[in-house]
Amino acid sequence: MKKISILLVAVIAAAAITSCKNADSTSKATKDSAQVPTAYAYTIEHPDNWEIGSSANTATALSALKSWEKGKFDECVKYFADTTQVMFDGMDKKLSNDSLKVLLIGSWNNYKNVSVTMKDWESVIAKDKSEEWVTLWYVQYYDDGKGAKDSVSVINDVQIKNSKIVKLAEYTRKFH
Template identity: 35%
Template sequence: MKTAHTLLLLGFAAITFACNNSKETTSTETNTEMTTTETATTNLPYNKNSKYNWEFNPDQKNEAIVLNVFKAMEQLDHQTIGKYTADSIVSNIDGVKFKGTREQIMQLNKDFFATLKTLKVVPTDWRSVVNKDKSEEWVSVWFTQHWEDQKGQRDSVNVFNDIKLKDGKITAWNEYLQHFPKP
């Protein structure tokens, strides 16, 4: 009887391995990222909108612009940020929507920076993407932001930014915050 059970289990295992969905994976490593292409028979509940078909942007120009803006933020330097901002900008910062001119956003930055004593940005990852027809370029950045206000109060948040650039200028800035729980 034990032999029959053993044979039955071995047969089941052989069928399972023989019916295993095959996955073909190809990996190529570039300077800072790993790109993986998978071909599988998984049925997904949604179809992609192939209009965009995003891909990693191998040109690091946009990443450099965004990271220079972050460095200017740390130095509370709204003038340098203005150099990288388009004539008009749209933003959604933690649910607060803004649509206006470079001068308006620079004034908001100046007013905000005046409330701070220090600001520290600690990026953990960033990716630059471009869509198939090269009409949109975005840089996504994950980071922790620490600050001390003029009253000596310190705080920090985890942040995700999605920043749209056109011709080397920021045209849209979306920011989402994850507040740490109060002790």
């Protein structure tokens, strides 16, 4: 019985040592492959420039959208800087906070009601800390002024500086 116990302990010890060596080599291989530059099909000035950003920036972008969804425009514009660049299909303008509020109210007036189903978000910061962005992916459901129901897939890219939205780029795809 004593021989079996010694044999069992030896087998377990060997398995543990082998497992640790495999884990170390896997970890080393992962680190090595992360340092090998990838050959991309296109080149840009700053490849792989982004790191995970601030959850506070995500909260700012989400709160601004929620305020717009609920038709609370005074609250919504509080998340924006004094001047914001807005980029929608067919529009690229810098607007004062007051002009932005007028634009948001005008866009919402096309709807009887609106609801947003959030799909995902990502906050990123440039490695040199020069830019911070939040991207939101969501579906917007709405009833137009005539009562017709519809929906659109939306991506918002929001640049945040000093805890305020300074750029808003919106991309939409209507469902068929």
